[in-house]
Amino acid sequence: MSFKNKNFLIVGASSGIGFSLAQSLIEAGANVFTASRTQPNLMANFFFWDAQNPDSNTFNELPTILDGLIYCPGTINLKPFHRLSNEDFLKDFQINLLGAVSVIQANLSRLKAAGNASVVLFSTVAVQTGMGFHASIAASKGAIEGLTKSLAAEFAVSKIRVNAIAPSLTDTPLAKTLLSSPEKIEASNKRHPIGRVGKSEDIASMAKLLLSDDGSWITGQIFHVDGGMSSIRMM
Template sequence: MRKNILLIGGSYGIGHEVAQQMSMQHNVYIASRTNENLMGANIQHLPFDVLSDDVSELNLPETIDGFVFCPGSINLKPLKMLNLDAFRQDMELNFFALVNAVKSILPKMSEGSSMVFFSTVAVNTGMPFHTSVSSAKGAIEGFAKSLAAEYAPKIRVNTIAPSLIDTPLAKRLLNNDKKKEMMAGRHPLKRVGNVKDIANMVTFLLNPENSWISGQVIQIDGGMSSLNVN
């Protein structure tokens, strides 16, 4: 039976790969600002700006079986170069926009449905220059666990905490071979992640066959958070 999957964001990067995988068997709705990369007979694009629009106003089906929130930021600066507005902006995009979307979509979530959010390896593993984004992503982890407890057993909620992934969002950090080699060398598995590394886990968590997993923060980070091989 085809399920209805809603992605906030998904025109590129991890969300785009999730949409391609899920659309093979399910109906995928992508709410995002752009749709130039979207392909697939079972993918429907809905114009949406996560910072100004309301999910409740989207033309969605009566029930949603899977929900993925993709927007995020990589704002890496020393604390002394970050003002409060920078922290507010990261919180607005990463956390408050997520909360608004979840509150809007909850009435449509079906029995046994699944939500997937994104954190970062830097929450569990302290890293310099990550104070702002780690604060916002840490809020997501706490929110997701509490939400999973509050809505069990109807809705499963899990969070993926990746390390650096080769996406347009990370272009500034991977825009030449030297940077790519340096970033790869920081990981025990000696490579930077790709979109399939993360999308494969998202589709796994959305699959009702894997329905005994909730409230987890799953580290997909090339071993960075748990291995010391240097």
Template sequence: MKTIVIVGGSKGIGNGVLVQQLENYKVINISRTAPDITHSNLIHFSVDVLRDALPEFESIDALVYCPGSINLKPILGLSLDDFRKDFEINVMGAVKVIQHYLPALKKGENPSIVLFSTVAAKLGMPFHSSIAASKAAVEGLVKSLGAELAPLIRINDIAPTITETSLSGSILRNDRMKENMIERHPLKNYLKPAEVARMAGYLISEDAA
């Protein structure tokens, strides 16, 4: 059975990936809080990725980095520390995890990495300057590593629109705001974590080789 390491699998999209992959993978979750699920294929490590040492593994087949942030404010309402915090979570955390687990990934079977961006990195949206800047850096990182790590390791990022998670609670906090969000999309809907998780599952699968 292949091994997948999920960073941030206790909530949101990461939890969606975790739940969907438990039957097919040995799943190692790394996050500050444990997921609300137990399974014979699941191992959890309580770790603050930005501050703590990461656990060691001999070999892994897939790495999914899910931590993110939604800090929506006008540019004058954002401090430099806001930008630094978003960059730390979205970019530096991913870099730390990739650097740490690259040797283990190189020993895996058809190894792959999945990160997460946002539609706001390419589609200009008001009040998204901090998160869009961080996620644009994620996309640049993925493009560079895609060339550097090929053909041994595949790396992709998913850039979803608004997804119904605890992070987006302030944006989808009432029916009127939900309806406004639905009307902005041609398909007249926003995303559920399970939908994004299925895309991540595809990208780490042999079908995406």
């Protein structure tokens, strides 16, 4: 997979999956641009950007060609349905969906100019597999899956591929409260048929494939990188 001198924008690369992916692409010789509220410790060009207050002008200084766009921001707002407010839903939709819409719209001409660009978005296993207390995040990430398929159809004529990855619980700063003790880690490991929760590198590897020439015939797909959570029931 050759990434040398290709241009990639990763939104949300300050930690977790986005950080791991940025590191991997930089090591492969790519030109990586990151956007988030916190500057990551990476040899990459950084733009301040806030998913709750998106500013399309943030990206004015990007190159005229983008070979890939990856939108990583997400939320884990787990509450009983009766305790979820309209504000909870709106915040999750803003960060998970509308932030992605804003970034894609701001960079669409750059993606078209590449002639073979790839967009990678992120859903969650909770969209396909019903889970209690996930109403708000599953609703907003479900919208991401709909957006993925719609944009894949619309952008195909421009040779822009659009795919999404739907992980299960992954050991990142976003999930720290769910993995805050050995007991919680052990319980979470046991819930996954493969016997462990995900690592950021597990998900970043899939994203890297979708950005590469090896993934050039893949579009409109939702990839369940989830340790078997969505498809396997152990005896």
